[in-house]
Amino acid sequence: MLDASAWIEYFNGSDRGNHVESVLDNEECYTCITTLAEIANWALRENKESRPLIDTISKLSSIIKLNEDIVILAGKLNFERKKTSQKWGMLDSFVLAVGELYQLRILTKDSDFDDLDTVEML
Numbered sequence: 001m002l003d004a005s006a007w008i009e010y011f012n013g014s015d016r017g018n019h020v021e022s023v024l025d026n027e028e029c030y031t032c033i034t035t036l037a038e039i040a041n042w043a044l045r046e047n048k049e050s051r052p053l054i055d056t057i058s059k060l061s062s063i064i065k066l067n068e069d070i071v072i073l074a075g076k077l078n079f080e081r082k083k084t085s086q087k088w089g090m091l092d093s094f095v096l097a098v099g100e101l102y103q104l105r106i107l108t109k110d111s112d113f114d115d116l117d118t119v120e121m122l
Contacts, residue, residue, distance in 0.1 A: 001029070001030040001031065001032065001064075001095070001098060001099055001102075001104040001105065001106050001107065002020065002023075002024075002029055002030070002031050002035070002061060002107050002108075003032075003035055003092075003095050003106060003107065003108040003110060003113075004035045004038035004039055004042065004091075005108050005109035005110045005122070006020050006107045006108055006109065006122060007020070007031070007035065007039055007053075007057060008039070008042055008109075009109060009122060010024070011053060011056075016109060016122040019122060020107065020122070023107060024060050024061070028062070029060065029061040029062070030061055030062050030063075030064050030098075030102070030104055031057055031061045031062070031063055031064070032063075032064050032094055032095045032098045033063050033064060033065050033066060034066070034091050034094040034095065035057075035091075035095065036054050036057065036063070037091070038091060039053055039054060039057065040053075040054065064098050064102065066094065069101060070094065070097045070098055070101060071094075071097075073097040073100065073101060074090065074093040074094045074096070074097040075093070077093045077096050077097055077100075078090050078092075078093035081093065081096075081112075085112055087112055088112050092110065092112055092113070095108075096113070096116070099118055099119075100118070104118075105118055105119070105120055106118060106119045106120070107119075107120050107122065108120075108121065108122065109121070109122040
């Protein structure tokens with residue numbers, strides 16, 4: 001599963017983005033729907049159109065929508081993670097909850113995830 005930082009690297013065409021492209025080419029990939037909000041926000045900050053970016057994400061990965069199990073687990077994870085990292089945010093908790101519930105490896109550049117076994121750091 002790709003988080004927002006992985007998609008941003010991909011869209012920027014960085015070396016890390018090349019690794020993301022390789023993953024997209026060789027694996028079945030997923031994206032949490034909340035990541036689309038992060039990408040839309042990033043696009044606005046970068047003076048980019050968000051719709052083509054969102055369309056690309058939807059074409060290259062399966063979008064996982066929220067359900068009760070995800071949001072309840074995200075709330076629990078957010079509560080627990082805030083005890084050790086004040087930077088940890090609810091959107092990160094949604095990504096982590098989706099990863100845990102669907103048993104997906106999370107591809108990210110976000111150092112807040114670096115202590116988790118189910119994460120591949122870019």
